[in-house]
Amino acid sequence: MAWRPLTAAELAVGCQKGVCLWTVDTNMHITRSATQAVFLKHPGHCPITSVQWNANGTWLATASISDTDMLLWDVDRQQNTPLRRVGPPCSLLKWSPDAANLFSATVGNVFRVWSANKKWTPERWTINCGVDEQIFASGASPKEALKIAELTKFNAGRREVGGEPQVLAWGGDGGHLAVMFKDTPEYPSYVCFQSKTQRNTDTGLTIGWSSGRIEYFPFGSM
Structure with missing residues (x-):
């Protein structure tokens, strides 16, 4: 689950069949939903295993252990944009603090870094077996992961x-x-x-x- 930034109390919760969005009334002594929950769902994108808001709360990224695509949700419009890739399903998502990049881990030995400034073009990294100096490898550019x-x-x-x-x-x-x-x-x-x-x-x-x-x-x- 993840709290939406820059809002009083809006919570996104990954569920078995999609994503539930609640607006919590913080003025009540017993915390409860102020309105009926909004439910986001997409065919084949369930159960939800990771939900992450970007820094200003404009995008909600979701991943499912049974879907090879990630989804970027415009929650206010209830629309999504798929980030497509080939390989194992995604298990974990993390935004960079400036929201310019989105990290996605998979259930295999591959992770990707997606760039918002490059129309969500991903950079693919692999986790190799071997000494620490060669843990990560990227075929896209001569970059090095440092401890x-x-x-x-x-x-x-x-x-x-x-x-x-x-x-x-x-x-x-x-x-x-x-x-x-x-x-x-x-x-x-x-x-x-x-x-x-x-x-x-x-x-x-x-x-x-x-x-x-x-x-x-x-x-x-x-």
Whole structure:
């Protein structure tokens, strides 16, 4: 599910047969839908496995584990534009902070980066087996994927941290990266960043732990 940016409380939820859109009335003591939910569906595009709004909420990207195409929805018009490709179905979508690029992972060893400035022309990358320096390869141009963090396990006081990453989350300004690991005694079930606004001048990370504890970590002027 994903909250629509620059709106009071509009929520997109991927479902078994499509995408449900709710507008939540935040003035009620018991949160509920203020209007009847809008349902977006497209033949063969279900169940929905990933929903992602772009930075200004004008486009909603959706992916289905049973469809090789992604869809870009103009939600207000309830119309979609398919991004077609050949290969395994898409499993995960992520927008770049400036909404100029859309990342799509697949259930295979291929991922793509789609450029809005090039009429959604994709750049295809593959994940190879081998040493770290040759993990990624792109046939479109002589680009190189660089390692930005060492995630090998190490002892930090009484705890061992690091290992195989499970989820990554960028801060809105691109200055912070949160990493969730698979092998931890108490693991984060969900992480997301709260971007800076006129009322909130700090970047904050919200963490939902497997124990049920919710933690808010402000970065301040870091």
